[in-house]
Every structure is written in C-alpha cells, then in structure tokens.
Amino acid sequence: MSTAWSWYVIALVALNIGGCVWLLWWTGRRRPGDPKPTDTSHVWDGDLTEYNKPLPKWWINLFYMTIAFAIGYIIWFGGLGRYPGYAHWSSVQEHAREKSAEDAKLDATFAQFAGRPIDVIARDPRAVSIGHSIFANTCSGCHGSSARGALGYPNLTDDIWHWGGTPDRVLETVLDGREGVMPPWGKVLTGMGGDNAVDYVASYVQSLSDPKGLENNFMAAQGKSLYEGLCVACHGPDGKGNAAMGAPNLTDDYWLYGGSKQQIIQTITNGRHGVMPAHRALLGETRARLVAAYVWSLSHGPAQVAAK
Structure with missing residues (x-):
C-alpha cells in the first residue's frame, strides 16, 4: 500500500473515532433550555410517562471504553495502512505460522x-x-x-x-x-492433396481402429498416402503413436477429443493443445x-x- 493510501486510511480511522467521541459527548449531556425529563407531554393511562433522559453515565462510559479499546487494538495490531502495529502482527505472518504447523x-x-x-x-x-x-x-x-x-x-x-x-x-x-500439442494441419494437407485432403486423412484415421476399414473405402485409401507423408512423424507408420511425445495411438478406438468424422476433421484442421x-x-x-x-x-x- 502506498503512503498516500495509508494516510487516507489514517484520516478515515481518525475521523470515525473522533466522530464517535463527539457523538457520545453531544448526546450524553443536558443543555440549558432543554425540557425537563418529565416535560414530554407523552402520558398514557394516567401514569405511563415518556421521559427524555440521556443515557446513564455508566452506559456512556462503556461506550468510551470500547473506543479506548479500539485505539489500543490499532496501536498493538496495526490498522493504519502500511504502518505496522507495536506487536508487528500481520495476517500473512499468522497464516504462514499456522500453515507451517499444519504442514508439519x-x-x-x-x-x-x-x-x-x-x-x-x-x-x-x-x-x-x-x-x-x-x-x-x-x-x-x-x-x-x-x-x-x-x-x-x-x-x-x-x-x-x-x-x-x-x-x-x-x-x-x-x-x-504434460503439454500435448497437435499442430493445425488443415492448410498443409490442402496444399498437399487438394480441398478434400483433410476429409481423406480423417477417413483413413478412422479406419485404423477397424481392421476392415480400408476395404472398398476410396477416401481412406486416398488418405493413407497423405498420412504417410505427414502424420507418421508423430503417430508412426502403423498409427500406434509415441508415448515419449504424447502422440496418441490411433488404432485403439479411444478418442480424447471425440471420434466422430466431424470431430476428427476439426482436430486435423485446427489442431489441439492439451495441458496437464x-x-x-x-x-x-x-x-x-x-x-x-x-x-x-x-x-x-x-x-x-x-x-x-
């Protein structure tokens, strides 16, 4: 906390304490010209009279004692911005001390x-x-x-x-x-194999978890050559991945980001970035x-x- 903010806090504290003292003093005394306690004209049932009396002295003194306690508390524990109290106590130190005990x-x-x-x-x-x-x-x-x-x-x-x-x-x-990064390959594949290249590779990737996936599957067959030209570096020629770099096995039918055709296309096109x-x-x-x-x-x- 800056010095300016600290003085702002000090001014607020002083204003509040001073205001409380003044309020008690002002309301706790009778002044010349005030009506007598019995001159309120508020009487019910002949003997129930509303008085206008200040608080008893002992009650007023209790309020003064609470103000004195507040001043002592601030002096001891602090509460004036960046300036510590006499005991140099802080909630940070208290937390650290209790945390150390619990950690032990x-x-x-x-x-x-x-x-x-x-x-x-x-x-x-x-x-x-x-x-x-x-x-x-x-x-x-x-x-x-x-x-x-x-x-x-x-x-x-x-x-x-x-x-x-x-x-x-x-x-x-x-x-x-861990930090697993699948780069976005959409533009690269489009440059290698045309507008349908991503679709072809997605079809081939889907077929890897199905032993019969390549049979009579034109799109998967087209995607195989594209896969072998780009994806083998991480996922291997057989699609079984590489645990050393977090490249998943594509043959087990487990899909971290979803195994639908559309989800696979999205993964290939835009990439993925997973952080543990x-x-x-x-x-x-x-x-x-x-x-x-x-x-x-x-x-x-x-x-x-x-x-x-």
Whole structure:
C-alpha cells in the first residue's frame, strides 16, 4: 500500500473515532433550555410517562471504553495502512505460522510414503485412500470425481496412457505436468492433396481402429498416402503413436477429443493443445506420489496391484 493510501486510511480511522467521541459527548449531556425529563407531554393511562433522559453515565462510559479499546487494538495490531502495529502482527505472518504447523503434521503423516515407488504405495489401502482424497481435492475438477474424464480430459480408469502408463511415467506426469500439442494441419494437407485432403486423412484415421476399414473405402485409401507423408512423424507408420511425445495411438478406438468424422476433421484442421498442470509445487513430491499411486491403481485393479 502506498503512503498516500495509508494516510487516507489514517484520516478515515481518525475521523470515525473522533466522530464517535463527539457523538457520545453531544448526546450524553443536558443543555440549558432543554425540557425537563418529565416535560414530554407523552402520558398514557394516567401514569405511563415518556421521559427524555440521556443515557446513564455508566452506559456512556462503556461506550468510551470500547473506543479506548479500539485505539489500543490499532496501536498493538496495526490498522493504519502500511504502518505496522507495536506487536508487528500481520495476517500473512499468522497464516504462514499456522500453515507451517499444519504442514508439519502432514509431513509426519506422509513421511512413511516418501520416496517409495507408486506401485508399492498402491498396495497399501490406507495410502490409496489418502491418494483418493488428494485426487478429489486437486484433480477431480478436470478428470471428474470418478476419474473417467470428459471430452479433452483423459479417462484415468482404463489402460490407455498417451504419455506412458508405467509407475515412473505416471508419477512424472503428476509432478511435472504434460503439454500435448497437435499442430493445425488443415492448410498443409490442402496444399498437399487438394480441398478434400483433410476429409481423406480423417477417413483413413478412422479406419485404423477397424481392421476392415480400408476395404472398398476410396477416401481412406486416398488418405493413407497423405498420412504417410505427414502424420507418421508423430503417430508412426502403423498409427500406434509415441508415448515419449504424447502422440496418441490411433488404432485403439479411444478418442480424447471425440471420434466422430466431424470431430476428427476439426482436430486435423485446427489442431489441439492439451495441458496437464505440474503439481510438484502444489502438492510436494510425497503427496504427488500418493495421488499417482491412486491413479495408477485405478487401471490395474486390486489383483494386479497386489501381484506387482
């Protein structure tokens, strides 16, 4: 906060405190010429009279005490813009102190899992339960509470891993994130094969997940040569992808952005840009291991996990 804003706050504080003191003083005394307390002329039932009396002194003094307390509070804790109080207290310091204490408790809880491989952690039901809780708080916003994902967000319960499904690769994904980029190839393909080139390649890509997809399929046959001239660099000549760079397998009939002809054409034409944020700084390595163990266990099942 700048000095000017600080003085603005100080002026407001002084004006409010001074105004409260003046209001109490002005309303707490009788002045010459004021009517007597019994001269209100408001009488009911012969003996019920409305008086016009100031507040009792003890009540007024209580108000003055609250003002004195407020002044002392500001002096001790601060409240005048950028100028700290005598105790040098701040909500930031208080938060940091409480966070440090809670982090110490969490560290003690998580210490037994530090550095352990996630497939080993996945054998511990309690660890998986903790990982599930971390997942629900951190990851469910994208992957859903059931971890089945949505359009553009991968399903974590199947055995399809665009970046590799080994324990180390899953942990690496959680810790450091991933960034998958499918460039827009619409104009390039049009230059290579004409106005129908994107449609041809989309037909061929669709046929890769169908063993009979190329039979009597003119458009897919036309798209095959275009695919081999451009797409093999990432997805490979057989369309099985490359986990090292996040290029998906096109033969498994799993479509992150939708598998309809129109959705595939849109992907080829405009490209895709998917980002999995890094969670190393947010969760720390041990908590990342726990959530990675939970995720890894989803696609392996209890029997497979126990057998590892």
